[in-house]
Amino acid sequence: MADLPPSYESAPGWENREQKPESKLTHRFSIREEVGISRSQHVTAVVAKLLPHIKNRARGGLSKSTLLLLPSDQDSSRKGELVGYSGEELPVLVQLEGEQDTIEFWSQPEALDLLRGQVLAAISDTLPTPPVNSPLVPKEPLPRKTSFFGRKPGKSSGTRTAPPPVKAPVAIEVHLDDVFFRTETEYGLYQTLSGGAVVLTVEVS
Template structure:
């Protein structure tokens, strides 16, 4: 007795699974793009809160600000008092409450970079100097002029780049810092616990 050939329905099943595998394989190439989009959107939501706090300090005439962003999965920061923070000015504590505002998210260097760039773009009121499109001849073709005393005129009078271009008027830095909180239990005993936070510093010159 000759065995019957496989049914057409079975062949359809194989074809469907092959197409599904191809679709899944193609989706993998987009996961990095999706991570970048959602990461940026999440940081943008945090920046909206941070900029309001920086603006409040600016209205008080304060040029520099230090904000500590406390992750949502760090419970000790909610009930403790910040101690031992080495700074001349006390930092502004910002307790993050988002579901994804965990330490795992903010440990990513890319998240800190986006935070730093977005805050700088939101509070900076200056634009970079326009690019000079004037062609510059090669060094070998430049005329070597000297003064009567054998020095180049540029060096003799201290000619150099403008001071305004050497230092940006607004500087923003975001990195991770170790923080310590002192808590008190029901017996009145103090206990110090350590954790981490995102330190966001803003300096206006």
């Protein structure tokens, strides 16, 4: 009598084929993890675009900078002039262009918290004080003794000591607010357009 073919349960490799889908599922990210990772990566890319603006203000000796981040679906700034700010407090306008940079994304408190935390981590570094301007601190004078050969030791000279590094305090405020732009129609009439924007304020004291 001819040998019967093995059953599906006893066929070689059947157990491995059964376990493969389960092993793949265990390595997948959950929806919550995917949202968190994607959100963090996108905020990191936005912060990289904002740092040059903040650094340019710092090079000019300005301790306070206000940036208005205009979401990609808010095009009021393309049509008019920003109103509601004085000339001395005029913020830096940053028009976001990404598909993910909508008002819906930036309305999430988690996105605003990430923006604040990443900007703070990027600019709040330790600033060491140059040792050139540090005062001359003399050493304690040693008692004068005559050596065995009759020569006196040289005088001790003072040394410049650098003070410890100073942590520059940085205050960062991030919130979503309404902004207004004044436009002129083709008939010479003025109208005001409103839209949402992320207000980022950086102040170094």
